[in-house]
Amino acid sequence: MSKTTKPLWQNPWGYAESFLIAFGLLLIGFLLEFTIQSNSGTSIRYPMNLILGGVFLTLLLVFYGLLKKSKLYLFLSGIPASIGAISMLTLLVIIMGVTPQVPMQDKNLITKLSLNQLTTSWPFLFINFYLLVILAFVIIRKSFPFKWKNWGFVCSHLGLWITIFAAGLGSGDLMRLKMDLHENKTEWKAYDDKGNYYELPLAIKLNDFIVDEFNPKLAVVENETGKLYEPSKPSMIMIEKDLTAQLHNWSVTIGEFLPLSGRAGDKYHPLHDFGAAPAAKVSVSTNSAEALTGWISCGSFNRPHESLKLNDNYSLLMTVPEPKKFSSEVTIYTPDGKKEDKVLEVNKPQSVNGWKIYQLSYDEKMGKYSSLSVVEVVKDPWQIYVYIGIFMMMIGAIYMFWRGNKVTINSEQ
Amino acid sequence: MIWNYFLMAAGVSSASWILSAFIPKKDIIRNLLVLIGILSMAVYIGFLWTSLERPPLRTLGETRLWYSLFISIIGLITYFRWRYLWMLYYCLFMSLLFLFINYLHPENFSKTLMPALQSPWFVPHVVVYIISYAFLAASTLVAVYGLYQVKREKFEAKYMQVADNLVYLGFAFLTFGLLFGALWAKEAWGHYWTWDPKETWAFITWMGYLVYIHRRYQKPGKYVSALWILALAFVILLVCWFGVNYLPSAQFSVHTYSMQP
Structure with missing residues (x-):
């Protein structure tokens, strides 16, 4: 073997230097984290983020203008540097993927190095910044002079750069607040995680809050512990009218099913009342014993639930129905005197005055009778730039799909 | 019913795919058999979709059905494009494996789909991943x-x-x-x-x-x-x-x- 190896740090730099630099950045980051922990609460807001972004861009261009012939530029815009940075970021993200990312009170090595909150740590910031620099030089190198055959490359890489840049700088300007809407009341104040209140340039009146529910399910529980009994699957069966189903060893037949009912005397009657609950008349039989008949109900916030005792060990019960859809019918007022009727629903946010309004939750104890609807209001002025970046990456992906391995075949020639 | 039809569809797919492995020389017949297996899965997924009234993409078992369908389709396409027979069989084997895992672990075919998943993004998100x-x-x-x-x-x-x-x-x-x-x-x-x-x-x-x-x-x-x-x-x-x-x-x-x- 007479393979000649280049001494470390002698030009041109290759993989060894690339990995050492990226690893060094991580090391410095962790040392910094160990000595002065980054404060996860601070974020750079407008106009500071815009200034910093501008300075960063200017520095990149100045560096390119002055040093485009240097070996450092060639290294930073080359593939070994990219692979080194990608690998070290991957290493960091793998740590993130294995350890739970939650705030912890204890003082130990994990919290000292912020391994439980890596996204707001120094090493994560350093490696991302380094990657952004490399990516910028890669794009510049491929773009000047511009050749049409490189458009797919530039599109995907620039898209990624814009996405990271805009999402990173924009995170300080992102406002995510909650609003508690009560039926027939108008609300214009929203609060953040720490309980600070903000006045919004809009007011929302909740006209009606509607929960659409699935039918409740049948389940068998252990009498002593109240635990779900599931020797066989399925252990829960959705109640339907005239359903006959096998639940473990029992054959269950639904005689009557009342979505809204109340108990009067020894049976349930249909009832359209505040707090009316689903109920079903069931017959249960086994091979050995004779049929057992009775009413079960999951109850509601003001009505008791009722189960059917199958034997000394087990009871049949009705589960609380799960929501199929919940939505808020609202009127939104803005300072210019306009008012608009809108419906807020999960996955269907509404945009008003630069704010996006999302249906979040409701009073789950009250279930379908909840008069409270919690919505989230989000303002993200940088969203459009992130979308441009994502859109460019999608075009890049289509290009990649179309060209396939022609990219490498060409580079071999 | 959903389970019995699954056994039927998976049976047809398995039989036609396994059979296709025994006649590697007869190109047309083999491709036809592979196609029958694919269609059987496609029809079953279509049936499941309509009877559940939602895209069957929620449980691990349901995702495996899609995986089984797409990997066999891609196997056939790759075969047409690159003529690697071993690749086709690999894909069919993987598809069969997923059907078999489903057979061993019947999932709870519940109708419930949580509101957060009821989005038009859901199907494309999962389908592109599966492809x-x-x-x-x-x-x-x-x-x-x-x-x-x-x-x-x-x-x-x-x-x-x-x-x-x-x-x-x-x-x-x-x-x-x-x-x-x-x-x-x-x-x-x-x-x-x-x-x-x-x-x-x-x-x-x-x-x-x-x-x-x-x-x-x-x-x-x-x-x-x-x-x-x-x-x-x-x-x-x-x-x-x-x-x-x-x-x-x-x-x-x-x-x-x-x-x-």
């Missing part, structure tokens, strides 16, 4: 086969081109999967990316293939290291797909629907 995973799984087999041929000193550069092509297509779909997920999350919750464990692992997978692509682009001649990177990337993909639920980080994931009661 992507199928391409990348196929590329892994090329990598393993390539490494084997390297050992036998019978390696040919054209294997690399097949691997590249599969990775490029798979990576394009993987990118779409990540971006669809980000856009969906923004629509549903107001943020693109929360470093949820599944997202974290999907990102690691993406980075793994990114390393392969860049390595290939720079040093097309050094295929052994590229092949190892490719094989390793698939291990990460498997962690992302199956392993995440068992990691300590997964306790707070929004992607563990199958664990909910």
Whole structure:
């Protein structure tokens, strides 16, 4: 073997230097984290983020203008540097993927190095910044002079750069607040995680809050512990009218099913009342014993639930129905005197005055009778730039799909 | 009924695919048999879709049905494009394996779908991932086969081109999967990316293939290291797909629907 190896740090730099630099950045980051922990609460807001972004861009261009012939530029815009940075970021993200990312009170090595909150740590910031620099030089190198055959490359890489840049700088300007809407009341104040209140340039009146529910399910529980009994699957069966189903060893037949009912005397009657609950008349039989008949109900916030005792060990019960859809019918007022009727629903946010309004939750104890609807209001002025970046990456992906391995075949020639 | 029809459809698919392996010489008949198996899965998924009144994409078992369908389709397409018979059989074997896992673990075919999943982004998000995973799984087999041929000193550069092509297509779909997920999350919750464990692992997978692509682009001649990177990337993909639920980080994931009661 007479393979000649280049001494470390002698030009041109290759993989060894690339990995050492990226690893060094991580090391410095962790040392910094160990000595002065980054404060996860601070974020750079407008106009500071815009200034910093501008300075960063200017520095990149100045560096390119002055040093485009240097070996450092060639290294930073080359593939070994990219692979080194990608690998070290991957290493960091793998740590993130294995350890739970939650705030912890204890003082130990994990919290000292912020391994439980890596996204707001120094090493994560350093490696991302380094990657952004490399990516910028890669794009510049491929773009000047511009050749049409490189458009797919530039599109995907620039898209990624814009996405990271805009999402990173924009995170300080992102406002995510909650609003508690009560039926027939108008609300214009929203609060953040720490309980600070903000006045919004809009007011929302909740006209009606509607929960659409699935039918409740049948389940068998252990009498002593109240635990779900599931020797066989399925252990829960959705109640339907005239359903006959096998639940473990029992054959269950639904005689009557009342979505809204109340108990009067020894049976349930249909009832359209505040707090009316689903109920079903069931017959249960086994091979050995004779049929057992009775009413079960999951109850509601003001009505008791009722189960059917199958034997000394087990009871049949009705589960609380799960929501199929919940939505808020609202009127939104803005300072210019306009008012608009809108419906807020999960996955269907509404945009008003630069704010996006999302249906979040409701009073789950009250279930379908909840008069409270919690919505989230989000303002993200940088969203459009992130979308441009994502859109460019999608075009890049289509290009990649179309060209396939022609990219490498060409580079071999 | 859903279960009995599954047994029927999976039976037809298995029978036609296994049969196709015994007549490798008769091109038309074999392709026809493969196609019958694919159609049987497609019809069953269509039936499941209509009878559940929602896209059957919620449980691990249902995702496996789609995986089984797409991997066999892609196997056939790859065969038409590249004429690698072993690839076709590999894909059919994988499809059968997924059907068999479903047979061993019948999932609870519940009608419930939580409101957060009721989004038009849901189907494309999962479908592009499944197409992507199928391409990348196929590329892994090329990598393993390539490494084997390297050992036998019978390696040919054209294997690399097949691997590249599969990775490029798979990576394009993987990118779409990540971006669809980000856009969906923004629509549903107001943020693109929360470093949820599944997202974290999907990102690691993406980075793994990114390393392969860049390595290939720079040093097309050094295929052994590229092949190892490719094989390793698939291990990460498997962690992302199956392993995440068992990691300590997964306790707070929004992607563990199958664990909910």
